[in-house]
Every structure is written in C-alpha cells, then in structure tokens.
Amino acid sequence: MRQFGGFFPYRSQSDIRKSGLSGRLWCPPSVGWVKFNVCSMEIEDKVGCGGVLRDSDGVARALFSGPFAVKDFFAAEVGTISMALDLFLAMGWKGKSSLIIEFGSIEVFSWVENKGSRPWLLNTFFKEIEIGLSRVSNVSFSKVDKHGNKMAFALAIASLKRPG
Structure with missing residues (x-):
C-alpha cells in the first residue's frame, strides 16, 4: 500500500470496508496488535511461501521466504x-x-475456523497450529486476496525463483 506523508490513507479495516476495497489493500493493525501476512504459492512442481510481520505503524518487523x-x-x-x-x-x-494472521486461501480459512471440516491428511500441520495458538494469548485470523498481501505474495514468488 502506498503511504502519503508517512500516513496510510486508510487507517482502519472499517475505513477500507467503507471504501469498497476490503481485502484488496493492506491495512495496518490497531495499536497493540501486529499483523503477519502469509502467502503460499504453487507453480508447476514447486511450492514456496513468504510472510511479513508488521506493527501498527506498518513497519516490517520480520520476513521469511x-x-x-x-x-x-x-x-x-x-x-x-x-x-x-x-x-x-x-x-x-x-x-x-x-x-x-492474514492469508489468502478461503479453504484454509474455513478449516482454521471449523475444526470438523479439516482434511485428515493435514492433521499434523493443524496440530502444530493448535500448539502455537495455545502458547499465544490473542490471535485473530483474516482472509485477504493477493492485493492485500502483496509483500507476502512477492516473498512467496521469490522463494520459487531461487535456485536450489
């Protein structure tokens, strides 16, 4: 998202919803929150991922790819x-x-929200998430498209283009 004079034109999720751009722009979290945008990408026979953790000022605090x-x-x-x-x-x-934690897959979002709908083959991964959730006091999940997750999307693409 482009910044103007150090300020985001949309300061809250409700501002973005009112604009009709919900899910299409990155919005900083409220004060006291941090947001991890994550993305996975599959191209041909390769799968990669990326993520960026940002604070309420939009400052990136961690990246992975x-x-x-x-x-x-x-x-x-x-x-x-x-x-x-x-x-x-x-x-x-x-x-x-x-x-x-903001990510793009509607299927995975529904699995996170509804334990009964989770595929059995992914049970090990969901157990790891449950362990992590039990250790973090307050976590919220959000669904966003790739436009609202541009940096994580770019990191996932970069992971696929790296040799080896």
Missing part, C-alpha cells in the same frame, strides 16, 4: 501459518502484542 518440501499448496498454506506462529513466539512478541 522459502521453498516447501511438500508439493501441495494447501499443506504449504497451513504450514506457513504454523511458521508465522513459531516466528512470532521466537521473537518474543507474546505478551507484548496481539497477533493477526
């Missing part, structure tokens, strides 16, 4: 959420900020 050993997009998307939780905890943010 890399290939996934699994060759399934959904497993990678769920694994990327688990990686974001692990990184948040490893950085010592627990107790300092609440966490929003």
Whole structure:
C-alpha cells in the first residue's frame, strides 16, 4: 500500500470496508496488535511461501521466504501459518502484542475456523497450529486476496525463483 506523508490513507479495516476495497489493500493493525501476512504459492512442481510481520505503524518487523518440501499448496498454506506462529513466539512478541494472521486461501480459512471440516491428511500441520495458538494469548485470523498481501505474495514468488 502506498503511504502519503508517512500516513496510510486508510487507517482502519472499517475505513477500507467503507471504501469498497476490503481485502484488496493492506491495512495496518490497531495499536497493540501486529499483523503477519502469509502467502503460499504453487507453480508447476514447486511450492514456496513468504510472510511479513508488521506493527501498527506498518513497519516490517520480520520476513521469511522459502521453498516447501511438500508439493501441495494447501499443506504449504497451513504450514506457513504454523511458521508465522513459531516466528512470532521466537521473537518474543507474546505478551507484548496481539497477533493477526492474514492469508489468502478461503479453504484454509474455513478449516482454521471449523475444526470438523479439516482434511485428515493435514492433521499434523493443524496440530502444530493448535500448539502455537495455545502458547499465544490473542490471535485473530483474516482472509485477504493477493492485493492485500502483496509483500507476502512477492516473498512467496521469490522463494520459487531461487535456485536450489
């Protein structure tokens, strides 16, 4: 999202909803929250992921990008959420900020929200998420398209273009 004079033109999610651009622009989290945008990408036989953690001022506090050993997009998307939780905890943010994890897959979003709909084959990944969630006090999940997740999307693409 483009900044103007150090300020975001849309300061809250409700401002974006009113504009009709909901899900299409990155919006900073409220004060006291940090937001982890994550993205997984599958091209041909390669799967990669990327993520960026930003504070309420929009400052990037952590980035990750890399290939996934699994060759399934959904497993990678769920694994990327688990990686974001692990990184948040490893950085010592627990107790300092609440966490929003924003990602693009509507299927994975529904699986996160409804345990009964989760595919059995992804059970191991969801167990890792549940362990992470039990260690982080306040986590919220949000669905966004790639336009609202541009940096994470770019990191996922970069992970696929790296040799080796």
